[in-house]
Each structure stands twice: as structure tokens, then as C-alpha cells.
Amino acid sequence: MFRKILRITGRDVRSGLRDNIIVYVILAPFLSALILRGLIPSVGANVLQMAVDPSVEPAVVEYLETIGKVEVLEADGEALERRVRATDDVFGLRQAGEGGFEIVKEGNEQEGMDEIFELVLDAYVNQDLELPMDALVSDIGWKLPPLKQFGASVLVVFMSVFGGMVILINLVEEKQDNTLSAMNVAPVSRKAFVIGKGLLGVVIPVIHAFGVLLILGFEGLNYGMVTVAIFSIALISVLIGFVIGVMNDNVISAASSMKVLFVPILASIMGAIFLADKWNPLLYWSPFYWAFDSMNRIVLLEATWGVVLRNTGIVLAITAVVFALLSRRIARGLN
Amino acid sequence: MVKVEGLYYSYTNDDKYAVKDISFEIAEGESFGLLGPSGAGKSTTQNILTGLLPLKTGEVQVAGYDMHHPKREMFNKLGVSFEQSNVYGKLTALENLEFYRKLFDVPTLDPMELLTLVGLEQVASKKAATFSKGMKHRLTFVRSMLNQPILWFLDEPTTGLDPAIASVIKDIVKEKKERGTTIFLTTHNMFLADELCDRVGFIVDGELRLIDSPRNLKLKYGEKLVEVEYVEEAAQGDEANQAVAAEQPIVSDSADGSGTGTVGRATIGGGTGTGAHLIRRHFSLVDPVEVAALQEVLATRKIETMHTKEATLEEIFIKVTGRKLV
Numbered sequence: 001m002f003r004k005i006l007r008i009t010g011r012d013v014r015s016g017l018r019d020n021i022i023v024y025v026i027l028a029p030f031l032s033a034l035i036l037r038g039l040i041p042s043v044g045a046n047v048l049q050m051a052v053d054p055s056v057e058p059a060v061v062e063y064l065e066t067i068g069k070v071e072v073l074e075a076d077g078e079a080l081e082r083r084v085r086a087t088d089d090v091f092g093l094r095q096a097g098e099g100g101f102e103i104v105k106e107g108n109e110q111e112g113m114d115e116i117f118e119l120v121l122d123a124y125v126n127q128d129l130e131l132p133m134d135a136l137v138s139d140i141g142w143k144l145p146p147l148k149q150f151g152a153s154v155l156v157v158f159m160s161v162f163g164g165m166v167i168l169i170n171l172v173e174e175k176q177d178n179t180l181s182a183m184n185v186a187p188v189s190r191k192a193f194v195i196g197k198g199l200l201g202v203v204i205p206v207i208h209a210f211g212v213l214l215i216l217g218f219e220g221l222n223y224g225m226v227t228v229a230i231f232s233i234a235l236i237s238v239l240i241g242f243v244i245g246v247m248n249d250n251v252i253s254a255a256s257s258m259k260v261l262f263v264p265i266l267a268s269i270m271g272a273i274f275l276a277d278k279w280n281p282l283l284y285w286s287p288f289y290w291a292f293d294s295m296n297r298i299v300l301l302e303a304t305w306g307v308v309l310r311n312t313g314i315v316l317a318i319t320a321v322v323f324a325l326l327s328r329r330i331a332r333g334l335n
Numbered sequence: 336m337v338k339v340e341g342l343y344y345s346y347t348n349d350d351k352y353a354v355k356d357i358s359f360e361i362a363e364g365e366s367f368g369l370l371g372p373s374g375a376g377k378s379t380t381q382n383i384l385t386g387l388l389p390l391k392t393g394e395v396q397v398a399g400y401d402m403h404h405p406k407r408e409m410f411n412k413l414g415v416s417f418e419q420s421n422v423y424g425k426l427t428a429l430e431n432l433e434f435y436r437k438l439f440d441v442p443t444l445d446p447m448e449l450l451t452l453v454g455l456e457q458v459a460s461k462k463a464a465t466f467s468k469g470m471k472h473r474l475t476f477v478r479s480m481l482n483q484p485i486l487w488f489l490d491e492p493t494t495g496l497d498p499a500i501a502s503v504i505k506d507i508v509k510e511k512k513e514r515g516t517t518i519f520l521t522t523h524n525m526f527l528a529d530e531l532c533d534r535v536g537f538i539v540d541g542e543l544r545l546i547d548s549p550r551n552l553k554l555k556y557g558e559k560l561v562e563v564e565y566v567e568e569a570a571q572g573d574e575a576n577q578a579v580a581a582e583q584p585i586v587s588d589s590a591d592g593s594g595t596g597t598v599g600r601a602t603i604g605g606g607t608g609t610g611a612h613l614i615r616r617h618f619s620l621v622d623p624v625e626v627a628a629l630q631e632v633l634a635t636r637k638i639e640t641m642h643t644k645e646a647t648l649e650e651i652f653i654k655v656t657g658r659k660l661v
Contacts, residue, residue, distance in 0.1 A: 184387055185387065185413065187439055187440055
């Protein structure tokens with residue numbers, strides 16, 4: 001059966017790569033991630049980047065590494081100037097006499113960053129100085145730039161619909177070409193056919209999620225958790241894709257019907273972001289709320305397997321209810 | 336190979352039956368044709384036999400499988416050629432066959448050889464979406480041969496094909512039949528059924544009216560006819576003849592379909608209304624009156640052509656069912 005499932009999936013891949021809409025659907029999340037990455041320059045710009053001359057003591061380098069990104073140059077002299085002239089915002093640093101430093105800058109760095117760098121060095125040099133006051137620093141919970149944090153989670157959850165869309169387009173193709181009847185007289189079980197057709201609907205969102213997160217610079221995430229969270233939410237899209245696919249004979253009208261999913265997705269995500277915690281129970285019915293919650297915790301590195309599996313369990317339970325409601329309609333449409 | 340007993344089917348789950356109380360059997364190696372006009376119940380019957388429609392009432396066994404509990408594995412033994420072509424437009428002809436070939440659990444024929452068989456080898460690497468209707472139909476037809484089926488369902492296999500290709504398809508079916516493949520043909524083309532089938536069943540309004548071999552049906556229901564074309568000189572002042580001649584510039588055929596004693600006329604030599612007319616007339620060799628009329632024509636007229644003519648299956652169908660095959 002597994003061999004036949006792969007044959008069916010393989011046919012859909014081959015056929016899909018010859019369909020402009022499917023190619024667009026596959027590429028769109030990556031393009032969106034690239035655009036989003038371009039829109040959040042502050043992610044990199046707010047990080048103090050320093051290139052240090054070999055003359056700088058290791059202890060200073062170690063201290064600076066707790067503040068920002070430090071690049072230790074192997075050669076001294078001109079190498080530092082060359083590095084600073086590069087297109088990114090990098091300050092150069094070399095030792096200047098005993099206890100003193102020379103900051104080398106290009107001149108077009110982000111405003112205020114040089115003063116911050118001076119303060120950082122000042123703090124190091126005067127670390128033994130007793131301050132005449134006590135300062136308590138706290139944050140209001142933003143661990144990442146909002147655009148990066150929510151952008152990644154929104155994109156990943158939202159794009160899970162695209163897997164369903166690929167299924168839908170392939171099913172409409174089957175209906176237009178009248179090939180479902182041919183498949184119904186082939187020695188392929190209905191189960192194998194449905195799994196073969198549905199496989200892309202979960203594989204594509206997982207690939208999308210990995211690609212989007214890597215493009216946005218989330219290298220250190222737990223990708224096992226990402227896979228579990230996206231797999232579960234993709235199942236809903238697969239179901240909806242099947243239902244709309246078997247009910248439509250036209251790709252455009254089918255894709256339009258798929259857009260009805262955008263409403264609960266966006267409502268769930270926006271609600272999760274903007275509603276006060278006490279109102280969140282209003283969104284508990286939505287599997288997209290739970291998927292977004294998982295993704296949000298994952299990108300903030302706050303997720304635990306317990307929470308991810310709990311949310312996944314809820315998503316799967318809701319999916320089972322949706323499946324129970326729609327399975328007869330799907331079965332009828334595949335005849 | 337196929338056994339059907341008391342088959343009923345209603346699409347609306349009430350007493351509006353698309354097929355009613357159908358029973359027949361098809362022996363191994365036999366070629367059976369289910370004939371009838373559109374909407375008679377041919378496709379419904381075939382769809383139940385191939386599992387495309389669920390068996391509700393009646394008993395059906397196909398290739399040893401009880402169709403109350405059809406198994407997917409049975410399709411390793413069956414081939415189904417649909418009336419409406421159904422191939423993947425975005426795949427090439429060869430890719431279409433390769434895809435289906437890999438779904439079977441039994442040895443399959445070489446797709447390229449099959450394409451060559453129906454003259455599609457030159458377009459093997461072209462997407463099926465670019466094919467004409469006839470080319471798609473041929474591709475659908477050869478796809479049903481991939482698994483070398485022991486029971487082959489053919490739904491209007493030559494519809495929409497040009498005569499040369501239709502002849503190729505008929506030859507392929509005949510060859511498979513000679514090799515022992517059991518064939519279930521549904522068609523409204525009586526000439527095709529006459530040529531390919533050992534037995535035919537007439538189905539009208541969901542009811543199977545008659546089953547027999549084409550030869551037996553002709554012997555039982557056909558009349559022996561002679562078709563004669565002869566020249567008749569129009570008499571001066573024969574107003575009826577002049578009127579007919581003016582209206583019918585070419586040879587016309589029997590109009591009422593009854594076959595006997597009918598006359599068609601055409602003007603020969605300028606159509607002035609006073610020239611000779613070519614008459615085509617059918618004479619029954621069973622009816623003494625018509626035999627006498629034939630003898631008179633043979634004795635007194637100039638005979639142009641004369642053919643014996645046996646009843647066609649279509650004529651027998653009309654006679655038996657009172658319906659035309661439209």
C-alpha cells in the first residue's frame with residue numbers, strides 16, 4: 001500500500017509542478033518570509049556588532065560578547081579599517097594605550113549606536129566604580145521584535161492552509177479530467193488514495209514552516225516541536241481541502257471557497273495577539289488558536305513538550321470532530 | 336465470469352428504478368453486448384458490475400467476486416474503458432500509462448507498445464491536454480489493456496473515432512476475444528455489436544427485453560428482403576411522377592423503415608419531368624404479393640442494381656422494443 005501511496009503523491013507532485021498556481025502556492029511562503037525579513041532590519045540593526053583588533057585583550061572580548069556580536073580579526077592594522085568599510089554596521093575596536101580604546105567607525109552607522117558602544121566600554125573600564133544609586137531594570141515581556149515574533153508564527157500557521165490548497169487543486173484537476181472514475185477501477189484502496197492525495201497537504205506546510213523560520217533567522221528552535229505543531233494544524237487544512245476539492249469543478253471557484261478558512265485563522269491569531277488573557281477562552285474552539293499558541297512559545301524558546309503535545313492533542317480532537325462531520329461528504333465526492 | 340440475478344438500482348432510493356429486474360450470465364471467453372438507447376440503463380448496469388455504483392438489490396458476481404462486498408484487488412483482473420475519456424491532462428500519454436501501470440499488482444504490458452498499437456507513439460511525450468478527443472479516447476482505451484484483463488468492460492469503444500481508428504480498435508478487441516478475454520460491451524452502435532458480440536441483450540427503460548446471439552435474432556425477427564433499383568419511364572401527363580421527380584433530385588431510400596414495398600424515386604437525364612426515374616424498392620421474399628410484384632418488375636423494367644438484404648440488429652431492436660437507438 002505504501003508504494004501505491006507514494007505513486008499517487010508522486011503523480012500529484014509531477015502534475016503540480018506543471019501548474020502555475022501550485023508553483024506559486026509552494027513558493028509564496030518563502031517569498032513572504034523574505035519580504036518580512038526585509039521589513040525587520042531592526043532585528044540586526046539593534047544588535048551591536050563589533051570587529052576587534054588582535055590587540056584587544058581576551059577578557060575585553062569576552063565581556064563584549066555578552067553585549068553583542070563580536071568578530072575577532074586575525075590581522076591587525078588595515079584589516080580593521082577594511083572590515084569597518086564593509087556594508088554592514090560594524091564598529092571597529094583596537095587597544096589605544098594602557099586601559100584606553102580606539103573606536104573605528106565608518107560614519108554612516110545607525111544613530112546613537114556609537115554612544116552605546118562608548119557606554120559599554122566605559123562600563124567595562126569602570127566596572128569597579130561604586131554607583132551612587134541602585135538601578136532595577138525590567139522588561140514588559142518582549143523577548144523578540146514583535147514583527148519577527150508574530151510574523152514568524154502568523155506566517156507559519158497561516159501558510160498551513162496552502163497544503164490544503166494544493167490538495168484542492170489536484171482534486172479539482174481529477175474532477176475536470178474525470179480521472180476519479182479511472183482511479184475507482186484501479187486496484188488502489190480508498191484509504192491509499194486519500195493518504196496519497198493528502199500527504200502533500202501535511203508535508204508542504206512542514207517544509208514551509210522550516211523554510212520560513214530559517215529565512216527569518218530562527219536557527220536554534222526545537223524543530224521537532226515545530227513539526228508536531230504544524231502537522232496537526234495542517235490536518236484541518238487537508239480536510240477542508242478535500243471537502244472543497246470534491247465539491248468544485250473549477251480551480252478558481254475552489255480556491256475562492258478555500259478563502260473561507262482565512263476568517264477563522266486570522267480571527268484566532270489576531271484574537272490571541274490582541275485580546276486580554278481573560279477573553280482567550282472565546283478562541284478555544286479554534287485549532288488555529290492552539291497552533292498559534294504553540295508556535296509563539298516555540299519561537300520564544302519557551303515551549304515545553306508538555307504544552308506542545310497538549311495543544312496538539314486539542315487540535316487533533318477538533319480535527320476529529322470536523323472529520324466526523326465531513327467524512328461522508330468527502331466519500332460521496334470521491335465516488 | 337459474470338452472473339447477474341434480479342438486479343435493481345434506483346439513484347433516488349425509491350421505486351424509480353434505473354434498472355429493473357435484470358438477470359443474465361456471461362461465460363468465460365464470451366463477448367456480450369448490452370445494447371440500448373441513451374438512458375436505457377446500460378451504463379448503470381456496467382457501473383454496478385465495475386463497482387462504481389454500489390450494489391443495492393440483486394446478486395452480482397464478477398470474476399468470482401461478490402459485488403455486495405467488492406474487493407479492490409479484483410481490478411487487477413478487470414479492464415474498464417470509459418465512454419468519456421479520462422486521462423490526466425498535465426501528464427504525457429506515456430506518463431499516464433506509466434502511472435496506472437504501477438498501481439497494478441500483476442504483470443503489465445509495455446506502455447509504449449500499447450501507444451504504438453493505437454497510433455499514439457508519435458505523441459507519447461506530449462501532454463494529454465493537447466490531444467484531440469479521439470486521441471484521448473484511444474489513450475483511455477489502451478489504459479484499460481495495461482493489466483491484460485480477463486474481463487474487459489468496453490463502453491462505446493469506437494464512439495467519436497474516425498473509421499480507420501475505429502477499425503483498429505475493433506481489430507484489437509477481436510484479437511483479445513480470440514485469446515479468451517471475456518468482453519462486456521455497452522453500446523448503441525448495433526453494427527459494432529453485430530461484429531464483436533457472441534450474444535447481445537436489448538435494454539430499454541431499465542429492463543432487459545431480450546438476450547440472444549445476433550444470428551439467432553436475425554433468423555427469428557429478420558425478414559428476407561431484396562432491394563432493387565430499376566429505371567421507370569415517366570408517362571406523358573403523369574403529374575404524380577413529374578412532381579416526385581421535381582422534388583427528389585437524387586435516389587431516395589425507403590422512408591418508413593418498414594423495409595418492404597417502399598419506393599424512392601429520382602430523375603435521370605435532366606429532370607424535365609418527362610424523363611426516366613430511378614426507383615429503389617424493397618420486396619419481401621416471404622410475402623407472396625411482394626414476390627409477385629418483384630417478378631413483374633424483373634420482367635418489365637430495366638434493373639440497375641439488385642441486392643439481397645437481411646435485417647440489421649437495429650431494425651430488430653426497433654421491432655422488438657418499439658424504440659429507436661437515439
